[in-house]
Amino acid sequence: MGIKGLTKLLSDHAPGCMREQKFESYLDRKVAIDASMHIYQFMMVIGRQGDQTLTNDAGEVTSHLQGMFMRTCRMLEAGIKPVYVFDGKPPTMKGGELAKRKDKRDEAEAALAKAKEAGDQEEIEKMSKRTVRVTRQQSQEVMQLARLMGLPVFEAPCEAEASCAALCKAGLVYAAASEDMDTLCFACPKLARNLMSPASQGKPILEFDYEKILTELDMTWEQFIDVCILCGCDYCDSIKGVGPVKAVSLIKKHGNIETLLQHLDTEKYPVPEDWPYKEARELFKHPDVVNTDGLELKWTAPDEEGIVAFLVGEKQFGEERVRNTLKKLKAAKGKSSQNRLESFFGAVTVKSSTTGKRKE
DNA sequence: AGTCTGTCTCAAGACGGC
DNA sequence: GTGTCTTGAGACAGACT
């Protein structure tokens, strides 16, 4: 769910941190992507009629592969260098939130069964969308595909967002591409939203610059995190009656949650019992992430025969379709390196001073 | 008036042939 | 060992300061 109302908060209090970017400016840029989110979307949407999705003869779902294959090709064709990061175990603090979601899904499952019995097509469609889940095997198939396509792939120890942020902090990628605003709490230098929208919706890429957030809010990282916790995050409840607006003014006034609590009229604003805001803060400050020490990211040419063996051989994709898509990719590759210099000179100036990527 | 809460809604991919 | 997560925006009504 991210941070409630953070986009609006930032556009009100730190407008300079947001900037629209052209899709073309991402040529040759490395970006870290939370793959799990994309998989989920594809499962929900691709090739479904009623409760059917795309499958091979063995009945294995292939929607996620169809979607990821096409999308990855589109990115590579555009000269973007994606790194895919997969979710690991969710932090235990998220347990409450997850339990709620599970309840909802169980409900939807019951409704789905009922709808099937009644033969209510529309209801079946709706409910089956709500019961979608991504299995471990499906994630691993996407990893396999991504590796065959020559991309770096990571299985994050915990939340993918946190590891994407870590890759960006380490200077290994230009930005984390995500729709989830939590990424910024992990002090991710750059967050790019709508990266994949241009083709489908014509939305421009929206970049958030972490340093500018702190400058314009005139806050430290810790204070920004405190504001986000007050707004409402996945890790703990927030104080009723306190939303984005009060969160900012309270932190500005008192500096941190501890001090703020001493001055808060708890009659009006009841603080949750045993409120684990410190633990939430800790998760944002020191998340469990992939180790970036000495890490080098490499992109290699797609293994065409490997991809065909997997998608066509195992998953029954149309061979011609797959080969055609890969052919287009090859054609675009030459172009991309030709354009590299031009686009570099045309590009916005990039500061390299902020991240100390050298380590003794 | 401004603010927060709750609840509800919706929509969510991409290609290729016509 | 095993199992496993969606998300965001917008609209609107109602309640509180």
Place this chain on the structure above:
DNA sequence: GCCGTCC
């Protein structure tokens, strides 16, 4: 551009 199809 809409619409059926992708597996």
